[in-house]
Amino acid sequence: xxxxxxxxxxxxxxxxxxxxxxxxxxxxxxxxxxxxxxxxxxxxxxxxxxxxxxxxxxxxxxxxxxxxxxxxxxxxxxxxxxxxxxxxxxxxxxxxxxxxxxxxxxxxxxxxxxxxxxxxxxxxxxxxxxxxxxxxxxxxxxxxxxxxxxxxxxxxxxxxxxxxxxxxxxxxxxxxxxxxxxxxxx
Numbered sequence: 001x002x003x004x005x006x007x008x009x010x011x012x013x014x015x016x017x018x019x020x021x022x023x024x025x026x027x028x029x030x031x032x033x034x035x036x037x038x039x040x041x042x043x044x045x046x047x048x049x050x051x052x053x054x055x056x057x058x059x060x061x062x063x064x065x066x067x068x069x070x071x072x073x074x075x076x077x078x079x080x081x082x083x084x085x086x087x088x089x090x091x092x093x094x095x096x097x098x099x100x101x102x103x104x105x106x107x108x109x110x111x112x113x114x115x116x117x118x119x120x121x122x123x124x125x126x127x128x129x130x131x132x133x134x135x136x137x138x139x140x141x142x143x144x145x146x147x148x149x150x151x152x153x154x155x156x157x158x159x160x161x162x163x164x165x166x167x168x169x170x171x172x173x174x175x176x177x178x179x180x181x182x183x184x185x186x
Contacts, residue, residue: 007135007182012077016150016155017154017155017158018151020155021150021152021153022151024094024150024151024153025147025148025150025151026055026056026147026172027056028056028057028066028068028069028096028143028146028147028150029057029067029068029069030057030069030070030071031067031069031070031071031087032069032071033063033070033072033073033087033092034073034074035062035072035074035075035076035080035104036073036074036075036101036103036135037074037101037133038074038100038101038103038104038133039049039072039073039074040133041133041135041136041139042071042073042100042136042139044136045136045139045140049136050136050137050140052140054065055140055143055147056181057069057079057143062087062098063090064087064088064090064091065090067090067091067095068091068092068094068095068096069090069095069096069097069098069146070087070091070095070096070097070098070123071097071098071100071139072077072084072097072098072099072100072104072119072123073100073101073104074101074103074104075101075103075104075107075108075110075115075116076103076104076115076116076119076122077101077114077115077116078113078114078115078116079123081116084119084123085122085123088122088123094150094153096126096146096149096150097119097123097124097125097126097127098126098127098129098139098142098143098146099118099119099120099125099127099128099129100121100129100134100139100142101130101131101132101133101134102119102130102131102132103115103132104119105119105120105125105128105129106118107131108132126146126149127142127146127149129142129143137142139151144173152160
């Protein structure tokens, strides 16, 4: 017989981490950083057809100090990289980044000295959104995945321990052994 059976109906049991995660996920304010053609799709997501407002994200922050999500949409030039880093550093913690489009994620077709070959060389990225350009529906899906990530994030010392455990698990991953059709390892 658990505690749930002794409480009157209508009483909600949860943890502080769950409530804080739920509140954080529903109060994400984006700093849109439209650099190229992906920005058009990003702006379309805020329109009436896709309605970004249903996630509480209709408020596009005018200053980085008010934002906690940076959406980098498009190719990042070498000249714009320090500005991107400065804006990221000015955002308050906790902060998240979505890399929108193949150019932001890997430099895309622009493999030259003027374009940064992935925004993750400048700032840490939480969600990579593929496509050229990615559709607004894909951005909404990435936002939902980010909400799920935010809701399950630990607080305080537990968060630091969770991050350390995840980093150690990634470092301890064994490389994949490729097997040829003949059955021998490659």
